[in-house]
Amino acid sequence: MRVPLSWLREYVDLPPTETGRDVQAKLVAVGLEVETVEQIGAGLKGPLVVGKVLTIEELEGFKKPIRFCTVDVGSANGTGEPQEIVCGARNFAVGDKVVVVLPGAVLPGDFAIAARKTYGKTSHGMICSTDELGMGDDGTHGIIVLPPEHEVGTDAIELLELVDEVLDIAVTPDRGYCLSMRGVARETAIAYGLPLRDPALLDVPAPNAYGHPVKISDPIGCDRFTARTVVGLQPEARSPIWMQRRLQKAGMRPISLAVDVTNYVMLELGQPLHAYDRTRIDGPIGVRRAEQGEKLTTLDGTVRVLDAADLVITDNRGPIGLAGVMGGANTEIADASEDAHTTEVVIEAAHFDAISIARTARRHKLASEASKRFERGVDPQAAAAAAQRTVDLLVLLAGGTAEAGVTEVSAPSGPRTITMAADHPDKVAGVAYGRETVVRRLQEVGCDVYGQDELLVTAPSWRPDLNEPNDLAEEVIRLEGYENLPSTLPTPPSGRGLTDRQRLHRRVGRALAGAGYVEALNYPFTGEAVLDQLGLEADDARRRTVKLVNPLSDEEPSLRTTLLPGLLGALRRNDGRGSHDLALFETGLVFRPTGQETKPVRLPVDRRPSDEEIATLDAALPRQPRRAAVVLAGAREQAGWWGKGRPADWADSVEAARTIAREAGVDLTVRADQHAPWHPGRCAALYVTVNGEETLFGHAGELHPRVIKELHLPERTCAMEVELDVLEQAVDGALRAPRISTFPVATQDVALVVGQDVPAADVERALREGAGELLESLRLFDVFTGEQIGEGRKSLAYALRFRATDRTLTVDEASAARDAAVALAAERTGAVLRGA
Numbered sequence: 040m041r042v043p044l045s046w047l048r049e050y051v052d053l054p055p056t057e058t059g060r061d062v063q064a065k066l067v068a069v070g071l072e073v074e075t076v077e078q079i080g081a082g083l084k085g086p087l088v089v090g091k092v093l094t095i096e097e098l099e100g101f102k103k104p105i106r107f108c109t110v111d112v113g114s115a116n117g118t119g120e121p122q123e124i125v126c127g128a129r130n131f132a133v134g135d136k137v138v139v140v141l142p143g144a145v146l147p148g149d150f151a152i153a154a155r156k157t158y159g160k161t162s163h164g165m166i167c168s169t170d171e172l173g174m175g176d177d178g179t180h181g182i183i184v185l186p187p188e189h190e191v192g193t194d195a196i197e198l199l200e201l202v203d204e205v206l207d208i209a210v211t212p213d214r215g216y217c218l219s220m221r222g223v224a225r226e227t228a229i230a231y232g233l234p235l236r237d238p239a240l241l242d243v244p245a246p247n248a249y250g251h252p253v254k255i256s257d258p259i260g261c262d263r264f265t266a267r268t269v270v271g272l273q274p275e276a277r278s279p280i281w282m283q284r285r286l287q288k289a290g291m292r293p294i295s296l297a298v299d300v301t302n303y304v305m306l307e308l309g310q311p312l313h314a315y316d317r318t319r320i321d322g323p324i325g326v327r328r329a330e331q332g333e334k335l336t337t338l339d340g341t342v343r344v345l346d347a348a349d350l351v352i353t354d355n356r357g358p359i360g361l362a363g364v365m366g367g368a369n370t371e372i373a374d375a376s377e378d379a380h381t382t383e384v385v386i387e388a389a390h391f392d393a394i395s396i397a398r399t400a401r402r403h404k405l406a407s408e409a410s411k412r413f414e415r416g417v418d419p420q421a422a423a424a425a426a427q428r429t430v431d432l433l434v435l436l437a438g439g440t441a442e443a444g445v446t447e448v449s450a451p452s453g454p455r456t457i458t459m460a461a462d463h464p465d466k467v468a469g470v471a472y473g474r475e476t477v478v479r480r481l482q483e484v485g486c487d488v489y490g491q492d493e494l495l496v497t498a499p500s501w502r503p504d505l506n507e508p509n510d511l512a513e514e515v516i517r518l519e520g521y522e523n524l525p526s527t528l529p530t531p532p533s534g535r536g537l538t539d540r541q542r543l544h545r546r547v548g549r550a551l552a553g554a555g556y557v558e559a560l561n562y563p564f565t566g567e568a569v570l571d572q573l574g575l576e577a578d579d580a581r582r583r584t585v586k587l588v589n590p591l592s593d594e595e596p597s598l599r600t601t602l603l604p605g606l607l608g609a610l611r612r613n614d615g616r617g618s619h620d621l622a623l624f625e626t627g628l629v630f631r632p633t634g635q636e637t638k639p640v641r642l643p644v645d646r647r648p649s650d651e652e653i654a655t656l657d658a659a660l661p662r663q664p665r666r667a668a669v670v671l672a673g674a675r676e677q678a679g680w681w682g683k684g685r686p687a688d689w690a691d692s693v694e695a696a697r698t699i700a701r702e703a704g705v706d707l708t709v710r711a712d713q714h715a716p717w718h719p720g721r722c723a724a725l726y727v728t729v730n731g732e733e734t735l736f737g738h739a740g741e742l743h744p745r746v747i748k749e750l751h752l753p754e755r756t757c758a759m760e761v762e763l764d765v766l767e768q769a770v771d772g773a774l775r776a777p778r779i780s781t782f783p784v785a786t787q788d789v790a791l792v793v794g795q796d797v798p799a800a801d802v803e804r805a806l807r808e809g810a811g812e813l814l815e816s817l818r819l820f821d822v823f824t825g826e827q828i829g830e831g832r833k834s835l836a837y838a839l840r841f842r843a844t845d846r847t848l849t850v851d852e853a854s855a856a857r858d859a860a861v862a863l864a865a866e867r868t869g870a871v872l873r874g875a
Contacts, residue, residue, distance in 0.1 A: 059204030113192025215415025219309025250446030274380035310425035311409035561605025620673035737761030809863030
């Protein structure tokens with residue numbers, strides 16, 4: 040909500056010295072989010088005056104039309120002689136009143152005006168447009184043409200209200216009343232302790248039977264409808280400058296007098312209105328739910344297919360407006376430039392159900408100023424006053440006549456009363472306010488308060504958010520000042536800290552960061568399209584997703600079942616922005632429904648749910664394992680004076696899994712596998728031992744070329760994804776620090792020849808088991824294939840390090856351990872020593 044300070048002063052007598060920044064501070068103190076204070080006309084310096092065009096000479100021989108004008112500016116130029124000005128605009132004629140800026144003036148943007156020679160003539164100033172004066176869009180995109188009644192030489196800075204301050208307020212959903220000058224003025228008056236001149240306090244005639252007929256078929260969707268009629272509007276009447284400027288400062292474009300008046304009253308009182316051309320209405324105005332498939336052309340020219348849940352305004356022909364959102368084109372007010380002028384209007388001021396309007400606006404993707412207000416809550420009691428204010432302005436500005444008929448259809452409703460202990464705000468805030476302060480603050484926001492220790496509070500009609508004692512306590516606390524609440528840090532009980540699970544998750548994140556990975560946090564949403572791009576089979580468990588009822592994006596309506604789509608999307612974005620050497624990781628929850636989930640129950644809010652109710656709610660949730668994933672592309676080791684560097688490959692993704700396993704003190708087993716979206720020949724299945732059985736931990740490797748192409752990823756992109764919950768189950772007690780021996784190490788190298796299809800992991804496992812307790816570490820340092828080995832064979836070279844904790848090993852002991860390791864490898868994998 041954009042609030043011009045000059046307009047705000049009309050309702051609250053602010054001190055003359057108060058600036059927009061001062062008002063901003065006061066409003067922020069009472070809980071409003073004032074984002075900025077815009078200084079309109081900052082740096083503007085005159086002379087800027089009203090002029091009258093005397094002559095226009097068309098200059099020939101130029102690429103675009105140019106006019107040489109003489110303009111009467113009175114005595115503003117010091118001579119009284121006509122001012123000679125060159126102008127390229129075409130929307131004015133001889134005799135028109137225009138805005139002229141004279142040499143010596145400075146326009147917004149530090150644009151100094153001086154006499155200059157152009158197009159063979161000397162131009163002494165400018166004839167101004169709205170853009171040049173920073174006024175905003177007026178729809179003409181040309182020179183400002185003023186009404187003829189303004190005298191030549193009048194100061195245009197004051198006339199056009201070019202210097203002002205505008206507060207831009209971010210109105211939260213519970214403060215819908217602040218989407219109006221009336222609401223912001225009320226908050227300002229409270230903040231300053233000043234009286235409010237309420238613009239809704241008008242003399243409104245009582246309803247009678249002579250007004251335009253209205254029939255409401257859905258009193259829940261529309262509980263109040265006021266209709267007034269004004270006839271005899273002058274077609275040539277224009278919105279006055281003061282009204283146009285207030286609309287522009289508030290962020291709206293002037294259109295025509297009737298439309299501008301309804302917009303002005305909406306901004307003033309917060310009540311959306313609509314004006315219908317009475318000659319285009321056929322019969323009574325009705326309010327009902329749409330029929331499925333009905334069509335309506337709205338004011339934006341779009342044909343909309345209506346839903347049965349949409350609330351519509353109708354006449355005998357069918358829908359003429361989408362209630363609370365936008366009117367229909369078939370009853371649109373005719374502009375003065377059209378042949379058929381509108382001289383009779385029916386004014387609608389209604390109150391619609393907030394939820395219904397919000398759903399309709401989202402269903403049709405049609406957010407409007409009206410829907411924005413209705414879905415946040417509009418004062419139902421303001422409809423009659425808003426209609427009266429609109430009638431008064433049309434009579435005053437357009438020479439119209441208000442018909443005596445007043446239609447008001449309303450559903451019976453009583454006031455909202457709340458019972459609250461007088462000391463309830465004290466208990467909520469931890470501050471002793473006292474009954475007097477509580478009552479005074481509640482009365483300031485418009486509540487009626489009765490009672491002593493037990494208060495009976497009647498909420499005002501413009502505050503639909505006040506429904507329970509805590510709402511009232513919040514009003515007292517914010518008006519007394521959040522900054523006055525004491526800050527007391529809770530004292531945590533001793534002996535408690537992070538759980539083992541939390542420590543493990545943090546260690547995993549630190550380990551990956553230490554290995555050169557950058558953490559990327561992604562939204563937990565996904566869609567079918569990316570699952571197709573990953574090449575997942577139709578029966579893949581990752582395709583069973585939990586769909587959201589109200590997703591943020593129609594393209595991603597489900598909760599993720601894998602971390603890879605988000606990480607790969609982050610990698611693609613960074614690669615597209617020039618960062619080609621990437622290593623990203625993420626830890627987070629995925630959502631894997633089992634099909635056994637039950638229907639959730641609605642928990643009570645007036646008491647703590649029982650353990651059984653909480654268990655029932657938990658049973659309705661999908662399984663939510665925590666996972667870790669990495670993606671790599673580009674160089675893993677940079678080239679430099681130290682060497683050529685190397686690109687990231689599948690082995691780096693496996694090593695990332697080993698890094699995670701080491702943090703938990705768990706041994707990792709790696710086997711070849713085929714699993715989407717990885718390359719079938721470069722995919723590793725990762726296993727850990729849980730309760731004596733090998734359990735799948737995750738997968739790592741290079742992505743399938745088809746997946747890389749579908750997702751527009753760099754070539755040879757690699758990825759790894761593991762389940763941390765499985766890793767946690769594999770942890771055998773507390774993580775023990777390694778014992779460091781002071782005795783020397785004995786190193787033995789072996790080269791074993793095995794079949795090409797024998798996994799190196801199987802050979803390594805046999806060597807570890809055969810070597811026994813003396814083996815400290817084992818490392819594969821070479822893989823060789825060639826004619827010397829034989830077709831279908833490969834040589835695996837390992838470095839074995841032996842060490843004892845209590846003595847120096849002899850050569851015989853180390854050799855015996857090596858021979859035992861080779862023997863077991865030979866027995867299990869058919870390995871033979873190379874050269875034997």
